[in-house]
Amino acid sequence: MSATYRLVLASGSPRRVELLQQAGIEPDRLIPTDIDETPLRAEHPRSLAKRLSHGKAERAFARLKKDNEAETSFILGADTVVSVGRRILPKAETREDAANCLRLLSGRAHRVYTGVCLITPSGKVRQKVVETRVRFKRLSSEELNLYLEAGEWRGKAGGYAIQGLAGCFVVRLAGSYTNVVGLPLYETLGLLTADGYKVHQNWLSPDRV
Numbered sequence: 001m002s003a004t005y006r007l008v009l010a011s012g013s014p015r016r017v018e019l020l021q022q023a024g025i026e027p028d029r030l031i032p033t034d035i036d037e038t039p040l041r042a043e044h045p046r047s048l049a050k051r052l053s054h055g056k057a058e059r060a061f062a063r064l065k066k067d068n069e070a071e072t073s074f075i076l077g078a079d080t081v082v083s084v085g086r087r088i089l090p091k092a093e094t095r096e097d098a099a100n101c102l103r104l105l106s107g108r109a110h111r112v113y114t115g116v117c118l119i120t121p122s123g124k125v126r127q128k129v130v131e132t133r134v135r136f137k138r139l140s141s142e143e144l145n146l147y148l149e150a151g152e153w154r155g156k157a158g159g160y161a162i163q164g165l166a167g168c169f170v171v172r173l174a175g176s177y178t179n180v181v182g183l184p185l186y187e188t189l190g191l192l193t194a195d196g197y198k199v200h201q202n203w204l205s206p207d208r209v
């Protein structure tokens with residue numbers, strides 16, 4: 001079935017592309033979106049991740065409709081939100097943002113939610129929000145300053161990237177690791193498979209890992 005269907009990722013995130021590639025899936029098209037990611041008043045982080053992943057997929061769907069490609073595409077949108085309690089941490093754009101996030105995360109547990117939204121070729125919307133709990137060690141001021149200097153926090157929810165140096169801060173993780181990086185593979189493949197996309201078609205290609 002999926003031979004005639006395309007997979008469109010409503011994202012500009014290289015991490016999400018790499019995660020799909022890790023699962024043997026090469027997106028046919030990337031449509032980065034620029035939706036407003038500001039949380040609503042008192043919005044729960046889980047609801048925010050759900051709303052934004054839907055918004056990203058919808059935006060890409062509208063674009064594909066214009067190009068007459070919506071009926072041949074599976075569209076995936078995702079959004080990752082980091083929270084401490086109900087407090088939603090920003091996507092760090094400045095060193096100060098990142099410093100504030102990391103001071104909050106130091107020595108504590110936090111939650112990472114990724115919302116995944118799939119729009120099928122027939123226009124059905126399927127959604128999931130996956131939660132991972134992560135505990136960081138207490139960060140010394142030297143560690144914090146070096147991490148900030150290294151710059152890996154830029155554009156990352158909560159001001160860190162677990163797939164990089166911040167992997168050294170993780171004392172405990174409960175749940176999906178790929179969810180923290182930006183796309184929970186088990187659940188995403190579950191959504192795709194349930195709707196008939198053949199996710200395993202490239203697993204035997206000779207140049208894997």
Ligand SMILES: Cc1cn([C@H]2C[C@H](O)[C@@H](COP(=O)(O)OP(=O)(O)OP(=O)(O)O)O2)c(=O)[nH]c1=O
Pocket residue numbers: 010011012013015016032033037056078079080081082091112155156157158160161162163180181182
């Ligand atoms: C917590 C964490 C987040 N991140 C990244 C994943 C996301 O790219 C980013 C969260 O921002 P998002 O708004 O989810 O995604 P994005 O703006 O980067 O990409 P797009 O909207 O185009 O899909 O933070 C990591 O790479 N590693 C981590 O450990």
